[in-house]
Amino acid sequence: MSVGDYVVLSTEKLRKEFGGVCAVNDVDLDVRHGSITALIGPNGAGKTTVFNLITGNYDATRGRVTFTDSERVEHSLCGRTPDRITRLGIARTFQNIRLFGDVPTLDNVKLGLHPRTSRGALSALLRFPAAAEEREVHVAAYRYLEFVGLASKSHELARNLPYGEQRRLEIARALALAPNLLLLDEPAAGMNPQETEDLMALIRRIRDLGITVLLIEHDMRLVMGISDYIVVLDHGEVIARGLPAEVKNSPDVIRAYLGDEAI
Amino acid sequence: MSFLAAQLRRLGSLDDRTQGLIALALAVVLPFVVGRTFLNTSLYIGTYAVLALGLNVVVGFTGLLDLGFVLFLATGAVVTSFLLSLTRTPDGTVQWAVSASGGIEGTQIFGFDGSILLIILIAGSVCALVGVLRGLPTLRVRGDYYAIVTLGIAEIAFETFLWDENSWINFTQFTGGAFGIKLPRADRPVLLGDPLRWSSPTVYFLILAGVVVAVLATHHLNRSRVGRALAAIRLDETAARACGVNVNRHKLIAFAVSGFIGGIGGALFVVWKEGTYSVKSFDVWQSILILCGVVLGGMGSIRGALVGITVLLAIDQALRQNYGGVTVPAEALNLIYGFLLIVVMRFRPQGLLPPVRRGRPLTESEHEALRTEPARLFRLGDKDVS
Numbered sequence: 113m114s115v116g117d118y119v120v121l122s123t124e125k126l127r128k129e130f131g132g133v134c135a136v137n138d139v140d141l142d143v144r145h146g147s148i149t150a151l152i153g154p155n156g157a158g159k160t161t162v163f164n165l166i167t168g169n170y171d172a173t174r175g176r177v178t179f180t181d182s183e184r185v186e187h188s189l190c191g192r193t194p195d196r197i198t199r200l201g202i203a204r205t206f207q208n209i210r211l212f213g214d215v216p217t218l219d220n221v222k223l224g225l226h227p228r229t230s231r232g233a234l235s236a237l238l239r240f241p242a243a244a245e246e247r248e249v250h251v252a253a254y255r256y257l258e259f260v261g262l263a264s265k266s267h268e269l270a271r272n273l274p275y276g277e278q279r280r281l282e283i284a285r286a287l288a289l290a291p292n293l294l295l296l297d298e299p300a301a302g303m304n305p306q307e308t309e310d311l312m313a314l315i316r317r318i319r320d321l322g323i324t325v326l327l328i329e330h331d332m333r334l335v336m337g338i339s340d341y342i343v344v345l346d347h348g349e350v351i352a353r354g355l356p357a358e359v360k361n362s363p364d365v366i367r368a369y370l371g372d373e374a375i
Numbered sequence: 376m377s378f379l380a381a382q383l384r385r386l387g388s389l390d391d392r393t394q395g396l397i398a399l400a401l402a403v404v405l406p407f408v409v410g411r412t413f414l415n416t417s418l419y420i421g422t423y424a425v426l427a428l429g430l431n432v433v434v435g436f437t438g439l440l441d442l443g444f445v446l447f448l449a450t451g452a453v454v455t456s457f458l459l460s461l462t463r464t465p466d467g468t469v470q471w472a473v474s475a476s477g478g479i480e481g482t483q484i485f486g487f488d489g490s491i492l493l494i495i496l497i498a499g500s501v502c503a504l505v506g507v508l509r510g511l512p513t514l515r516v517r518g519d520y521y522a523i524v525t526l527g528i529a530e531i532a533f534e535t536f537l538w539d540e541n542s543w544i545n546f547t548q549f550t551g552g553a554f555g556i557k558l559p560r561a562d563r564p565v566l567l568g569d570p571l572r573w574s575s576p577t578v579y580f581l582i583l584a585g586v587v588v589a590v591l592a593t594h595h596l597n598r599s600r601v602g603r604a605l606a607a608i609r610l611d612e613t614a615a616r617a618c619g620v621n622v623n624r625h626k627l628i629a630f631a632v633s634g635f636i637g638g639i640g641g642a643l644f645v646v647w648k649e650g651t652y653s654v655k656s657f658d659v660w661q662s663i664l665i666l667c668g669v670v671l672g673g674m675g676s677i678r679g680a681l682v683g684i685t686v687l688l689a690i691d692q693a694l695r696q697n698y699g700g701v702t703v704p705a706e707a708l709n710l711i712y713g714f715l716l717i718v719v720m721r722f723r724p725q726g727l728l729p730p731v732r733r734g735r736p737l738t739e740s741e742h743e744a745l746r747t748e749p750a751r752l753f754r755l756g757d758k759d760v761s
Contacts, residue, residue: 194617195615195616198618206613210611210614212607212611213610223603223604223618224618226607227619246599248750250745251748251750252750252751255750259755285618286617289618290755
């Protein structure tokens with residue numbers, strides 16, 4: 113499958129109003145398969161709101177979101193619940209890390225495997241032989257940890273991990289959902305330069321495996337370093353879009369970030 | 376003292392199975408070495424241990440505060456008494472009379488040997504259904520509202536059970552109302568040829584079996600895929616949804632399981648009380664008592680629920696004894712429990728035996744085994760990595 117031969121996610125005139133405030137104003141967005149697309153913009157531009165609209169955490173005031181899964185089946189995401197959207201193949205991480213802090217890292221990843229396993233409550237209560245599935249879950253969760261470089265921490269409680277590792281664990285949990293599209297909300301926030309470097313390599317590896325990545329990020333070195341395509345939001349509106357080099361030199365973008373005097 | 380502490384620590388380091396088997400062995404020997412008072416207390420503790428384990432599924436595993444668990448004790452008990460009193464009269468009609476005025480002429484429908492086991496299952500199923508129905512309206516609310524709804528529904532049920540023939544529906548024909556339930560001696564269940572009296576070992580072992588079943592069921596649930604999903608809901612509902620967990624569905628599963636075990640507790644309560652009790656005793660304090668046991672032991676911990684309810688009820692029974700003419704006034708009891716809970720919350724807020732969340736680190740050979748085993752579920756993107 114060649115990169116970019118279909119659109120994984122597309123929004124049309126997506127709009128979200130909170131009371132009288134329009135946080136997202138008629139945003140059109142196309143994310144091509146196999147790309148790393150960055151959604152950037154100043155604080156309060158509505159980036160996380162767009163994520164929450166895509167994942168069903170917010171209901172859009174207006175507009176459409178369409179997702180194409182790995183079987184090339186199109187789904188309208190409007191009105192669907194977050195868990196349903198996750199099961200269709202969109203996984204996400206959160207700006208303020210949302211791990212299950214009180215359980216071991218391995219179990220965090222096992223939760224990512226929840227939708228692809230099937231054992232129900234009755235079988236668990238009666239203890240029908242489901243040891244085989246549990247074993248598979250265990251092994252697979254361990255492999256995902258290994259993929260993000262956390263295998264040696266499999267039994268640590270998630271909240272005891274250093275910040276950078278928590279971010280990577282959240283990515284491992286999202287990958288365990290076997291997504292077609294991965295949404296990363298400020299994955300490099302709070303990371304030191306070395307951790308950011310490792311994270312960029314990890315995101316590239318994920319993209320190269322055929323998982324489309326849409327990310328929100330403030331770290332321009334990361335954004336310019338790995339993005340195939342960039343969309344810039346300001347006050348809920350798209351003010352620029354294109355290749356990193358095009359966006360970097362756009363007067364609108366410079367004005368949004370630095371003010372009129374910078375031009 | 377330090378010797379005892381060392382032995383306890385050694386006991387604590389054993390694995391779940393060994394600890395469980397030691398506890399079970401002690402429990403099996405218990406009725407043969409203790410007197411009648413102590414035996415009755417054991418039955419009390421056993422019955423309430425089942426209830427505490429049921430409550431623990433919702434409060435401990437799922438993280439929702441349930442202030443009306445007595446509903447399942449009451450429903451399970453009333454269903455059990457009702458089924459036991461069902462009688463086929465000589466003219467072919469089926470009648471029941473729970474507040475015995477001499478009983479009804481005819482043959483008892485659930486009079487066969489072992490019928491109590493079937494009745495326990497029915498009581499559990501009814502309570503599972505009640506749990507789901509009670510849970511449905513709470514799915515749209517968050518946080519403390521669940522506690523308020525459960526509290527309210529238990530109170531409504533408590534009042535409804537007392538509706539007599541002047542009301543819209545006469546519930547006292549099932550619940551005995553203020554006069555209480557009293558099954559005729561002939562209607563008491565028979566198990567293994569033994570008409571169940573509280574002092575008979577059969578009752579003790581029936582209740583012990585109930586505890587063992589509740590322990591095993593909740594233990595397996597907790598360590599299963601569903602248990603993980605419940606923990607996810609407890610810790611962060613949004614993140615649980617982001618993992619594809621259908622939150623409402625899993626909450627309903629928890630309500631059903633919790634209700635089922637609560638219903639078993641209600642049925643066992645009737646067996647222990649030999650069918651004589653009053654629904655007026657199923658007030659909010661019963662819910663609080665069971666909840667206190669779970670909190671004292673450590674929410675989410677199975678051995679905690681067992682130890683918590685045991686400690687609480689043992690203190691309760693000890694305080695109710697007559698010490699050479701000196702007794703603790705009944706009104707002071709709740710005061711003492713309240714003080715106890717404050718002390719626990721101050722010095723050990725996680726409870727006496729909180730759940731162990733952290734596993735042991737893997738050994739090098741285990742790492743190697745995991746690395747080489749085939750992993751069907753390990754999939755990254757379009758490429759099949761395994």
